[in-house]
Amino acid sequence: MTKITEQSSLHDHLERMSSEELLRRMNEEDKKVAEAVEKVIPQVALLVEELTGRFLDGGRLFYIGAGTSGRLGVLDASEIPPTFGMPFDRVVGLIAGGDGAIRKAVEFAEDDTSQAWKDLMEYNITENDVVVGIAASGTTPYVLGGMKAAKEHGILTAGITNNPGSPLAKAVDIPIEVNVGPEFVTGSTRMKSGTSQKLVLNMISTALMIRIGRVEGNKMVNMQLNNKKLVHRGIRFIMEATGIDQKTAAKTLEMYGSVKKAIQALRG
Known part of the structure; x- marks a missing residue:
């Protein structure tokens, strides 16, 4: 067959x-x-x-x-x-x-x-x-x-x-x-x-x-930030998750190098 x-x-x-x-x-x-x-x-x-x-x-x-x-x-x-x-x-x-x-x-x-x-x-x-x-x-x-x-x-x-x-x-x-x-x-x-x-x-x-916890809500909070597009996406994710302004979100992301860690830090 x-x-x-x-x-x-x-x-x-x-x-x-x-x-x-x-x-x-x-x-x-x-x-x-x-x-x-x-x-x-x-x-x-x-x-x-x-x-x-x-x-x-x-x-x-x-x-x-x-x-x-x-x-x-x-x-x-x-x-x-x-x-x-x-x-x-x-x-x-x-x-x-x-x-x-x-x-x-x-x-x-x-x-x-x-x-x-x-x-x-x-x-x-x-x-x-x-x-x-x-x-x-x-x-x-x-x-x-x-x-x-x-x-x-x-x-x-x-x-x-x-x-x-x-x-x-x-x-x-x-x-x-x-x-x-x-x-x-x-x-x-x-x-x-x-x-x-x-x-x-x-x-x-x-x-x-x-x-296994690599996504929160519907966001890729653990993505690698290896280009400007992804950095901007990460900043937007942080703003949406915490309600902070863009400047603070960008500064926090730069400090922690991770969307997930930045959100955790801002949430205390």
């Missing part, structure tokens, strides 16, 4: 379409993604709950993937320090072929079943950590090998895939199976499958950061 991610597109003769028709039909397919993600919220919630306790005990979150899936994991992990002020090694994205594969595909890197565990071992992974494998097809050897080894070592595993019933879904403790249907361009999982993975990864990491 053909995998859903390899099934023929519902649209044909793409080369005959105008630019606007191509875009409208792509958008028609993209509208299906959020609905597919909605159906897996209970599984994502379970993962967030399991992650929260482990994270508060010092555990870490690892994403492993190849190609588009690996790049999306690396992207999500890389945004955690600037957005939530977490150390860079608490959420880690690993891609088959190493960091060089983020920009340029590394031939056959995803076919090595033992490399993912070797990559994880470089971080001295323990039973307190969680590994999330990402593979649209659910058959990527790099990911499957990593999941198998992680489970053998007593580590909680989850898998994000776009093929329900795939080997990845069967190999992990928490399967997250997002059925977005055939791609607009047959087999091009950088499209709907990749979009669904990005949505799920956003949900996992953002919900986790909120649950």
